Amino acid sequence: MHAAVIVFPGSNCDRDLAVAFERAGARVSMVWHKDTALPEGVDIIGVPGGFSFGDYLRCGAIAANSPICRSVVDHAERGGFVLGICNGFQVLTETGLLPGVLLRNANLKYICKPVDLRVETADSAFTQGYEAGSTITVPIAHHDGNYFADDETLKRLQGEARIAFRYCDNPNGSADDIAGVLSQNRRVLGMMPHPERMAEPLQGGTDGAAMFDSLVSQLADA
């Protein structure tokens, strides 16, 4: 399985994400934001956390318009897999690949702590390694993670079982406690919490590892 991790100026979880993919057995290529094409044969694109372009204008807005993002959108539109974490989730909403937007946290504070998430669906290559309804502990580290979408969109996400994760104890004001959402074809996942920071025992827990293990085994078969 071949994963590409996009690197923007200001990305700071790109190497963590690469290590998490490698640990699960993937080959990883790092791709600079000014590149216009992805390496041959990429199965999944990781859009990492950080503060791309200093969060100027809106979080993820400048990154979403960078040269490589055209290829990311094309890859997703061809049915390719994309995982956006934290700032990566913000970038994916700005490209329109995922619905909604991440607003400033309701308490206006940057929040960095482990949180409990409920796995809402196991029906995706990202979440197949978890049991629906189970609870996992994964850290969050963001100032703008307050998920917002209009009522109609929220209803649709719920109806199509596209809410991948919910916060057990909502830390940031997110609508409907949403921590992560899937695209309609279930091949694009955006989430604010950081599974790549809970992927091996040294990090204090391994609840995030199942996501990478499941992706690697699913996409290796594809």
Add this chain to the structure above:
Amino acid sequence: MKARVHVMLKNGVLDPQGEAVRHALGQLGFDGVEGVRQGKVIELDLAETDADAAKARVTEMCEKLLANTVIESYSVEIA
């Protein structure tokens, strides 16, 4: 020619920063502030000399980058 873009959160979108400002004003003794909404002003210097063409172009910029129309509304002034 200059253009000024105002970007505001749409009605119904919670504005935590505006709320914090409202709260701070109350603490300073400014009573009766019933709501605060915080937005952005973006000023552009354009080579374009035709006002209608400039407005159309800036509107396109708003749709593509300057505003996120999921949560924000915008207005364009040409001066």
